[in-house]
Amino acid sequence: MSERIKPLPPLNCLQAFEAAARSLSFTQAATELSLTQSAISRQIKRLEECLGRPLFHRDALGVALTPAGKRYFNLVQRLLRELASGTAALTRSQGSLQLTLASSPTIASMWLTRKLPELQQLYPQLEIRILTTADPRQLDLSEFDLALYYLVPGEMEPSGVQISRIMEQEEVIAVCNAGYLQQAGSITSPQQMLREHTLLELEDYYHDWLTWEDWFEAIAEPYQAPARTLKANSYQLLMQAALAGQGVALGWARLLQPYLQEGTLIQALPHSMPSKGYLCLLEPSHRHPSAATRMFTQWLLPERDN
Known part of the structure; x- marks a missing residue:
């Protein structure tokens, strides 16, 4: 018989900790999760009690992760992303080719929507969903398959993604x-x-x-x-x-x-x-490319596969 999994901290406590550790703000975590700041504090306190050690330093200037908190944050964030990615894959209908594209509102409205008819003519089986937000650093990597943004090399680049330039010499x-x-x-x-x-x-x-x-x-x-x-x-x-x-x-x-x-x-x-800045394609580093993402990247960057 396989070994029984030992009790784990509640998922809502892990989600509260991940959001607070990522932003280093209980207030921002509360806003992101549609909770009160006191609820975030209670959930993190419960998690710390469960682990038997503090995860945050708290003072008048704000909060900072303890060494244990930093290690646990890396683990929790990776596992939550894998769980979200796996859940999304399982909830998609069999045989469908769904693709969520994130981009700025400008790129979505002025460039992407004008290019999509060409893509859909080539791959009519693709189901496209567009997610817009101005700042790519605010994206949750589990919420999109690919993203399109103008980025300045070395400045304000989001983490956890592979970046490929779409347009050179802009x-x-x-x-x-x-x-x-x-x-x-x-x-x-x-x-x-x-x-x-x-x-x-x-x-x-x-x-x-x-x-x-x-x-x-x-x-x-x-x-x-x-x-x-x-x-x-x-x-x-x-x-x-x-x-x-x-x-x-x-x-x-x-x-x-x-x-x-x-x-x-x-x-x-x-x-x-x-x-x-250059128009770039962002691909989550932690995820294996799906058939839908391969279709899109082959259409957008055909020279990359040659």
């Missing part, structure tokens, strides 16, 4: 709708654009590397505060404003290629700068 250009030029007048130079046109500016902590100031510096033009601006903390909203003729925005040339080809957006000036 350029950042100034774009607007043709209707905007009919209303506001032509754009003849970078300096004239600053003086006479509305610049669409992104206020976003994650994409703060895509700024007008950087763009002007890269094209060797002096920068000053533009005469008029329209600001938003969502790049998706900013691009919708550009499409609606509200002003001039910065955009990635290859991401916006379909809009440039059909004329819904035009390049306002011939100048461009190399992008600091």
Whole structure:
């Protein structure tokens, strides 16, 4: 007979510990799990009593993992991810090819949804689900199969994933709708654009590397505060404003290629700068590729399998 498994801590205590250890915040863990902070504290205290040792140092500045807590966090996180992955695989219907793609709202709406008809024509049996969140570091690795994000190499890269570039030599250009030029007048130079046109500016902590100031510096033009601006903390909203003729925005040339080809957006000036970020494919490192993920990666990155 196989050996009986010894009693384990309650699953809700392990989930509370994993969330609190990952964020080093009982408050954030409570928000993530839709619990109160006191409930998180009780569950972690119960876990510590079960283990017979503290998992956190607590002081006025916050919490930090003890050496034992760090070791246990690595174990619990790995096992919870494997459990979630295995559960998801078993709950999928037999023979189905389900694929959950995570991406930023901008990439999902402006690039991915325009590319998917090509994929679905090639693989009509695929069942696609799209999950959007602006910051890839907030993704739970058990919730998606593949992800698509612009990433700056070496900066703010999410952990636990393999990263492959989809687009090389990406350029950042100034774009607007043709209707905007009919209303506001032509754009003849970078300096004239600053003086006479509305610049669409992104206020976003994650994409703060895509700024007008950087763009002007890269094209060797002096920068000053533009005469008029329209600001938003969502790049998706900013691009919708550009499409609606509200002003001039910065955009990635290859991401916006379909809009440039059909004329819904035009390049306002011939100048461009190399992008600091690249459109990348993220693959969870802990998971074996499914048939659905192999289909997608072979379609998106055919050269990788050659």
